[in-house]
Amino acid sequence: MDTESESLLRRAIAGDEVAWRALVREYAPLVWAVARRHGLCRADAADASQNTWIAVARRLPTLRRADRLAGWIATTARHESLKVRAERGREIPAERFDVPEPVDGPESIVLRSARDRALWRAFASLPERCQALLGLLAQAPELTYPQVGRALGMKVNSVGQTRGRCLSLLRRRLAMLDIREESAG
Amino acid sequence: MNVLIELARLLRLMDPIPPRVLADAEAAGLLLRAPTPATEALILLRETVPAVRCAGRRLSFGRHVGEPLLVFEVRPVGAGQRVAGVVPPGAGLTVRTPVRDEDVPVDEAGYFNAEVPAGPIRLRVTEGGRTSETGWL
Numbered sequence: 001m002d003t004e005s006e007s008l009l010r011r012a013i014a015g016d017e018v019a020w021r022a023l024v025r026e027y028a029p030l031v032w033a034v035a036r037r038h039g040l041c042r043a044d045a046a047d048a049s050q051n052t053w054i055a056v057a058r059r060l061p062t063l064r065r066a067d068r069l070a071g072w073i074a075t076t077a078r079h080e081s082l083k084v085r086a087e088r089g090r091e092i093p094a095e096r097f098d099v100p101e102p103v104d105g106p107e108s109i110v111l112r113s114a115r116d117r118a119l120w121r122a123f124a125s126l127p128e129r130c131q132a133l134l135g136l137l138a139q140a141p142e143l144t145y146p147q148v149g150r151a152l153g154m155k156v157n158s159v160g161q162t163r164g165r166c167l168s169l170l171r172r173r174l175a176m177l178d179i180r181e182e183s184a185g
Numbered sequence: 186m187n188v189l190i191e192l193a194r195l196l197r198l199m200d201p202i203p204p205r206v207l208a209d210a211e212a213a214g215l216l217l218r219a220p221t222p223a224t225e226a227l228i229l230l231r232e233t234v235p236a237v238r239c240a241g242r243r244l245s246f247g248r249h250v251g252e253p254l255l256v257f258e259v260r261p262v263g264a265g266q267r268v269a270g271v272v273p274p275g276a277g278l279t280v281r282t283p284v285r286d287e288d289v290p291v292d293e294a295g296y297f298n299a300e301v302p303a304g305p306i307r308l309r310v311t312e313g314g315r316t317s318e319t320g321w322l
Contacts, residue, residue: 012217020214028210032202042203049206053213060217119188120195138193170188 006066013061024053027073033139034077034151035084037132044084051080071147074140078151115179122173130166137163246308246319254317255310262300268308269298276312 011019031052035045055076063072123131132152136143140151149156246255255278257270272278274295280287282302286309289299309318 012214015218017214017218020217021211024207024210024214028202028207029197031210032200032206033196036200042200046203046206046209049202050209050213053210054216057213057216116191116195119191120199123192123195134189134192135196138189139196141189141193167188174188 005069009060009063009066009069013063020057027070030070030074030140030143031077033136034074035081037136037152038078038081038085039128040081040084045081048077048081048084051083052077055080070140070142071144071150074143074147074151078153118177118179119174122170122177122179125173126166126170129162130169133159133162134166134170246310246317254312255308255319257297257308259306259322265300265302266306267298267300268306269296271295272297272310273312276310279309279311281307281309281318 008019008022012023028049031049032045035048035052036042038048040048052073056073059076063069123134126134133148133154136148136152140148143151145159146156148154149159154162254276255270255272257268260267260269268280268289272291272295274293276291276295278289278291278297280289280299280301282304284302287299287301289297291297305321307319307321309316
């Protein structure tokens, strides 16, 4: 973690509201991504996110290694996501990553280009494990493989291999839709 | 195209963080300035319960035996919500909101699909002279 981030963290611990908000803006996408990658619907992901930030605020002063902040937040988000999932327990809603229907709904407005729609369709067709891993890697590229492993409950030494397999599968599906990558991802 | 960068962009578009989540996260910072149980209770009280939890969840209602009387899903659509599902063929369906009741067209196979305002709803099924109604959802 660079000096600026270190300073931000220390100021947040000291109760600086501006610093805390900056931390939230930086890591909220990570917390959200971990919750959603655990199969929580948006309402439940919101609960998990809120619980995560309360836990982070409560324990932040005990954080000794500032360079572990991202991984620590990701792990906290996983624990809170699992708790919410256990509480809801009975069923995992099927809301996640549905392929947009060809109607004038929000999806068709948001995904305006054929390329975007093809990529989304290819992503949505991947196995759930691949969606979870690639989604988290895409949304939280700052995480190391061990941190990704802990955040998703995967064996650390399988993260790299699984990433490779999932990316390869995604590229094959994109190729079937006649979409080519211009550079390696 | 770097596929992961593209994917990150699409996920931000398709699955944005609700503003309420960011507001709640920012409010949690109060715990750093006043770490008391009362503060935590205040933060938790800020949470508003969504009208429909986990939209897209399939719900079914019915009697203790036999086929369910009503199977449906609710999904947010724009500023409202879409209710879609199936009732026994020939049954009638009314979607009730706190402000009005709305009879929903049901096709000959029992399928229906309607957009209703956001907020709590309950569904009333009329079949063979009997009326059954869900609680508020």
